[in-house]
Amino acid sequence: MNPKKKSQTKLSKTTGIILLILIASYMPLLTGCSQEKHITIPAECGAIMGSLLNKIETEEDCRVQCRNDCFAIEYELSRSVLVQNNATMCNSCECYCKK
Numbered sequence: 001m002n003p004k005k006k007s008q009t010k011l012s013k014t015t016g017i018i019l020l021i022l023i024a025s026y027m028p029l030l031t032g033c034s035q036e037k038h039i040t041i042p043a044e045c046g047a048i049m050g051s052l053l054n055k056i057e058t059e060e061d062c063r064v065q066c067r068n069d070c071f072a073i074e075y076e077l078s079r080s081v082l083v084q085n086n087a088t089m090c091n092s093c094e095c096y097c098k099k
Contacts, residue, residue: 036078037097039069043090056082056091066095075099 041062044055056062059082066080075097083092 035099037070037073037075039066039095039097041065041069041093041095043085043088043092045088045090052089054089054091056093058082062091062093062095065093066097069095070097073097 041056046053056065059080062082063077063080067077070077076099078096078098080096081094083094085091
């Protein structure tokens with residue numbers, strides 16, 4: 001085999017491998033996939049003057065808390081889910097944040 005042809009074959013293999021690595025590393029950007037983080041806001045409530053005070057009472061309370069927590073880690077709120085606990089009457093919240 002010709003030495004010049006041998007070096008060209010080696011170069012094309014190296015270029016092909018580098019291209020594959022670059023494509024694989026940029027694939028999430030090309031497909032539009034984004035990382036999603038999951039945050040759980042635990043149930044917090046307490047009794048004040050005989051009444052149970054719940055930190056997260058409604059879906060809106062959950063959404064606002066999630067939006068703030070996502071913003072704190074430089075993400076945007078994707079969705080939030082209010083988790084009602086009928087046994088303790090203290091609600092928790094599941095947050096999903098995206099880049």
